[in-house]
Amino acid sequence: MHEHDVIVVGAGGAGLRAAIAAQEAGADVAMVTKLHPVRSHTGAAEGGINAALRDGDDWELHAYDTMKGSDYLADAPAAEALCQESPKEAIQLEHWGMAFSREDDGRVSQRPFGGLSFPRTTYAGAETGHHLLHTLYEQVVKRGIEVFDEWYVLNLAVSDEADPADRTCHGVVAYETATGNVEAFAARDGVILATGGLGQVYDHTTNAVANTGDGVAMAYRAGVPAEDMEMIQFHPTTLPSTGVLISEGVRGEGGILYNDEGERFMFEHGYAKNDGELASRDVVARAELTEVNEGRGIEDEYVHLDMRHLGEERILDRLENILHLAEDFEGVDGLEEPMPVKPGQHYAMGGIETDEYGQTCVDGLYAVGECACASVHGANRLGGNALPELTVFGKRAGMHAAGGETDEPEIPVGKTDDAEPGDVEAPVELGEPWESEAVADGGATTETGEEVVERALERERERVNRLLERDEGTQHAEIRASVQHTMTKNVNVFREEEALKEALVDIHAARQRYRDVYVADPSSTYNTDLIQTIETRNLLDIAEMITVGALAREEFRGAHWRKQYQERRDDEWLKHTMVSWSDGSPELWYKPVVLEGKNQTYEPKERSY
Amino acid sequence: MSTQRQQPETETDSTETEAETAQERRLDEKRRRAEERERERVAAEERAAADAERYHLKVFRYDPEVEGKQEPRFDDFHVPYEPGMTVLDALIYARDEFDASLTFRHSCRQAICGSDALFVNGRQRLGCQTQLSDLDQPVRIEPLPHSEVVKDLVVDMEHFYDQMEAVEPYFQTTDRPDGELEEQRQSRENREKIKKSTRCIWCGACMSSCNIAAGDNQYLGPAAINKAYRFAMDEREGEDMKQRRLEIVEQEHGVWRCQTQFSCTEVCPKDIPLTEHIQELKREAVKSNLKFW
Numbered sequence: 001m002h003e004h005d006v007i008v009v010g011a012g013g014a015g016l017r018a019a020i021a022a023q024e025a026g027a028d029v030a031m032v033t034k035l036h037p038v039r040s041h042t043g044a045a046e047g048g049i050n051a052a053l054r055d056g057d058d059w060e061l062h063a064y065d066t067m068k069g070s071d072y073l074a075d076a077p078a079a080e081a082l083c084q085e086s087p088k089e090a091i092q093l094e095h096w097g098m099a100f101s102r103e104d105d106g107r108v109s110q111r112p113f114g115g116l117s118f119p120r121t122t123y124a125g126a127e128t129g130h131h132l133l134h135t136l137y138e139q140v141v142k143r144g145i146e147v148f149d150e151w152y153v154l155n156l157a158v159s160d161e162a163d164p165a166d167r168t169c170h171g172v173v174a175y176e177t178a179t180g181n182v183e184a185f186a187a188r189d190g191v192i193l194a195t196g197g198l199g200q201v202y203d204h205t206t207n208a209v210a211n212t213g214d215g216v217a218m219a220y221r222a223g224v225p226a227e228d229m230e231m232i233q234f235h236p237t238t239l240p241s242t243g244v245l246i247s248e249g250v251r252g253e254g255g256i257l258y259n260d261e262g263e264r265f266m267f268e269h270g271y272a273k274n275d276g277e278l279a280s281r282d283v284v285a286r287a288e289l290t291e292v293n294e295g296r297g298i299e300d301e302y303v304h305l306d307m308r309h310l311g312e313e314r315i316l317d318r319l320e321n322i323l324h325l326a327e328d329f330e331g332v333d334g335l336e337e338p339m340p341v342k343p344g345q346h347y348a349m350g351g352i353e354t355d356e357y358g359q360t361c362v363d364g365l366y367a368v369g370e371c372a373c374a375s376v377h378g379a380n381r382l383g384g385n386a387l388p389e390l391t392v393f394g395k396r397a398g399m400h401a402a403g404g405e406t407d408e409p410e411i412p413v414g415k416t417d418d419a420e421p422g423d424v425e426a427p428v429e430l431g432e433p434w435e436s437e438a439v440a441d442g443g444a445t446t447e448t449g450e451e452v453v454e455r456a457l458e459r460e461r462e463r464v465n466r467l468l469e470r471d472e473g474t475q476h477a478e479i480r481a482s483v484q485h486t487m488t489k490n491v492n493v494f495r496e497e498e499a500l501k502e503a504l505v506d507i508h509a510a511r512q513r514y515r516d517v518y519v520a521d522p523s524s525t526y527n528t529d530l531i532q533t534i535e536t537r538n539l540l541d542i543a544e545m546i547t548v549g550a551l552a553r554e555e556f557r558g559a560h561w562r563k564q565y566q567e568r569r570d571d572e573w574l575k576h577t578m579v580s581w582s583d584g585s586p587e588l589w590y591k592p593v594v595l596e597g598k599n600q601t602y603e604p605k606e607r608s609y
Numbered sequence: 610m611s612t613q614r615q616q617p618e619t620e621t622d623s624t625e626t627e628a629e630t631a632q633e634r635r636l637d638e639k640r641r642r643a644e645e646r647e648r649e650r651v652a653a654e655e656r657a658a659a660d661a662e663r664y665h666l667k668v669f670r671y672d673p674e675v676e677g678k679q680e681p682r683f684d685d686f687h688v689p690y691e692p693g694m695t696v697l698d699a700l701i702y703a704r705d706e707f708d709a710s711l712t713f714r715h716s717c718r719q720a721i722c723g724s725d726a727l728f729v730n731g732r733q734r735l736g737c738q739t740q741l742s743d744l745d746q747p748v749r750i751e752p753l754p755h756s757e758v759v760k761d762l763v764v765d766m767e768h769f770y771d772q773m774e775a776v777e778p779y780f781q782t783t784d785r786p787d788g789e790l791e792e793q794r795q796s797r798e799n800r801e802k803i804k805k806s807t808r809c810i811w812c813g814a815c816m817s818s819c820n821i822a823a824g825d826n827q828y829l830g831p832a833a834i835n836k837a838y839r840f841a842m843d844e845r846e847g848e849d850m851k852q853r854r855l856e857i858v859e860q861e862h863g864v865w866r867c868q869t870q871f872s873c874t875e876v877c878p879k880d881i882p883l884t885e886h887i888q889e890l891k892r893e894a895v896k897s898n899l900k901f902w
Contacts, residue, residue, distance in 0.1 A: 036766070038811050039714075039722040053790060087790050094792040097780025097843065099800060099807045106794030130721055131807060138779035178759060208716040241693045244719045328720060328738050331693070471639050477705035520646065521710035522639045523675050526760040529709045 004030040006401045007172055007187040008194060009153050009215065012040035013390030014369025015194030016136035019145050021398025029145050032174050032185055034152040034210065037137045041196055041208040045129025046247035047113060048121035050384035051090040057118040059083040066385060069115045069280050070378025071558035071568065072604040076597035077410040078356045078374035086388035090122050098135040100124045101318065111252045113384045115280040121384040126247045126321040132387055150177040152531050156191065156222050157456035158362060159447060164223030165414040169365035170449035173460040180524025182464055184457040190401030193219060193367040198348050198542045203484035205345035206238055206245040215371035217538035219352045224360045225578045227373040228350035230549030230560050233381055234493050236284035238344030240302045244329045246322055246341055248383040251277040253318055255307040259296040272609040279609035282380045282559040285343035289493055304338035343493055347386065349377040353413055357406055358397030361414025366397040379558020411594060422588035424551045427501045428508040430544060431585035467533060473516030476533040482510050483543050491547050496563040500551045507543050514540060548586055549577040570604050644677060650708055663687035665747040666699055672760050690741065697725055697736035713762040720878055723810030727762055728754055733814035733876040753817040769813045772830050776837040776857055781850055799844045806839040806886060808879040815873035815883055827862040831873035831883040834858055838886040852897060859894045
């Protein structure tokens with residue numbers, strides 16, 4: 001058994017930053033990650049890092065923009081922590097050598113981004129995430145932090161108490177891809193989940209194939225509530241054929257959106273009379289699809305993003321990567337012609353419920369980055385707010401797990417007295433009522449940490465053997481494709497009650513078929529068939545949580561649009577949608593949003609751009 | 610007491626042995642059926658081959674523990690073509706539709722994670738960045754040459770990572786921001802100078818294409834030397850560190866091994882002028898040696 005003070009699961013930006021912080025606070029840290037760190041999808045982030053660094057800007061302005069952008073579903077203590085600490089983290093990255101773009105005076109460059117009241121998006125070309133990822137990994141190498149790469153974490157080792165708030169996480173169980181060995185990693189002080197996105201639940205996404213929501217699904221099964229899962233960001237500018245992201249930086253630098261009639265529709269059709277293309281992402285994505293649905297799309301599918309007028313010099317200086325992406329993945333020369341773009345799944349605002357130090361309700365279990373929900377982004381994330389989230393909360397959780405000194409958190413986690421029960425009218429049975437492998441199986445609650453880890457190890461070895469032994473049935477690829485299809489068709493930008501119910505029926509059918517899933521590859525060497533089969537079960541949980549949340553929230557807020565409910569309803573819906581795994585079924589409940597910040601309360605206002 | 614304790618242990622042992630044998634049997638059975646499926650797959654492939662709208666792939670297969678794959682072989686796949694289809698798309702199709710055991714690394718699908726460098730029609734390329742329509746048929750897909758094959762198209766990357774880490778690939782200045790929000794200054798020219806070198810995605814295509822690296826296992830290789838260049842040329846680290854970095858690349862298995870064949874530069878999917886960077890480090894090393902001479 002491996003044993004360390006802190007185990008970090010996932011080695012993208014958040015995981016790497018957490019590992020560095022925990023080690024600096026004196027902990028013995030190991031990272032366990034299904035990809036080598038430099039393969040993580042943080043590397044695909046393009047636009048930049050919002051940080052109030054300059055005269056005339058202020059973290060409180062950034063916090064105001066973030067709360068407004070969230071459509072008042074973010075929790076102020078988390079949003080304020082992000083905005084207050086982002087400048088220091090950005091400067092720290094610079095001192096670690098990150099190759100930021102520069103101004104004539106040698107200072108780091110900043111540019112305008114959607115929904116920002118100040119041009120505070122700090123960037124490195126249109127490949128900011130690549131530079132951030134490699135810079136952080138370099139620092140991990142420098143510190144000699146142990147990395148178990150290509151080890152896929154199968155599950156958490158969490159104790160058995162009936163109430164999740166009484167449980168403790170003692171480690172993880174992981175599968176070594178190269179050899180098929182299943183081993184336990186015990187954590188003396190904490191496990192930090194940093195597993196990233198869940199975009200593979202859709203079939204048109206900017207996310208990597210590896211982004212299967214593993215961390216959210218594992219925490220959920222261990223009893224940690226998932227928060228605001230219905231809040232999915234669809235990025236307005238992705239390439240139609242592959243879903244490859246075209247950075248918001250293009251619009252930040254002055255790129256223009258046109259419909260088939262050559263109209264600059266963001267202004268001309270009144271979607272955002274002040275900010276036009278630089279309105280918030282949810283606003284622009286809906287505008288594009290409205291244009292297409294009303295017959296003004298190009299080939300009835302997409303719109304044009306034109307940056308030619310910026311000139312070759314400026315494009316090469318600040319957006320060169322975009323030229324390569326458009327050329328390689330759409331066959332378009334961005335210097336000569338407009339680029340076709342349409343909305344695509346991009347980011348999950350929701351995730352594992354945490355406080356502003358990444359702590360979940362389970363003792364010793366943390367979550368940071370995209371898999372977590374503190375909540376910083378509420379119902380809509382601003383462009384340029386994801387990368388600082390990685391560093392700010394990665395650092396906070398790493399320090400906290402290692403026993404560093406922190407303030408008392410203000411965001412409550414787990415079911416408190418404020419919890420309000422919820423209910424959805426589902427057309428089918430939800431969850432897996434036939435399964436009884438829930439973590440809290442009523443076993444002995446007097447187990448030592450070591451026993452908890454041993455038992456988890458046994459359970460996961462059995463699971464792997466079971467999957468490998470089964471020899472016929474359904475293959476994961478078929479199940480995964482059916483989930484992606486129904487989510488893309490029914491739980492997209494525009495949501496209707498009947499379609500959401502149809503998605504639940506399809507997910508239920510996919511769960512039934514998963515009972516017969518089998519792994520065709522008999523090998524214990526690099527068995528990706530097995531790993532993808534396990535990822536697919538995680539995707540089933542994720543799809544169900546998103547859809548249950550979407551069906552429950554009967555209002556229009558941020559990224560969540562409902563045909564029947566065309567208004568934001570603050571009187572009833574200033575609350576987070578919570579889904580907990582309870583005896584094999586999802587249980588829905590709500591908790592209030594925290595709008596009180598340090599120096600001000602963010603009163604909900606009408607959100608226009 | 611001791612007997613009582615021993616007995617269950619013995620029982621447990623025998624159950625375990627039985628369980629292991631039973632599991633062995635089931636796995637044997639599974640392997641046998643895997644072979645059956647393999648025959649079915651070949652038959653289906655032969656039918657698909659008749660379809661002209663399909664692209665013909667010949668894919669390298671190897672698995673150290675699965676019968677029939679222990680001797681490396683090539684499998685044929687006929688994949689229906691769609692405009693814009695890449696080599697990676699074709700591999701994913703072949704895996705999901707024909708053979709779930711077909712194994713290759715991939716993640717981002719957009720040439721930034723560096724997972725899917727492959728040897729396609731005799732050249733190192735990223736699968737996701739290579740259009741099928743640019744290739745002659747049959748498209749021959751192999752793992753990166755000059756690396757140990759783990760399985761199918763997956764190679765062992767450890768040696769590559771070791772070389773990358775050998776050049777101290779991390780920024781080393783002594784000063785750190787303590788409370789104050791002040792960045793180090795860097796001129797636009799200097800940032801421009803290192804820009805291309807910072808684009809490396811660690812895919813290993815260059816190392817695989819390099820004849821010198823193939824013959825000298827200790828040679829740092831183009832990617833690691835480029836990483837050293839990225840730091841040596843960064844004005845923020847200062848002159849002392851630059852000297853140290855030049856010493857690292859000047860070692861016996863460093864820059865002087867490069868024979869400027871340009872194969873690395875030709876295959877780099879991020880268009881990094883690797884050979885130029887290596888040459889520039891040679892010149893810098895000479896200049897700095899003259900200075901101390």
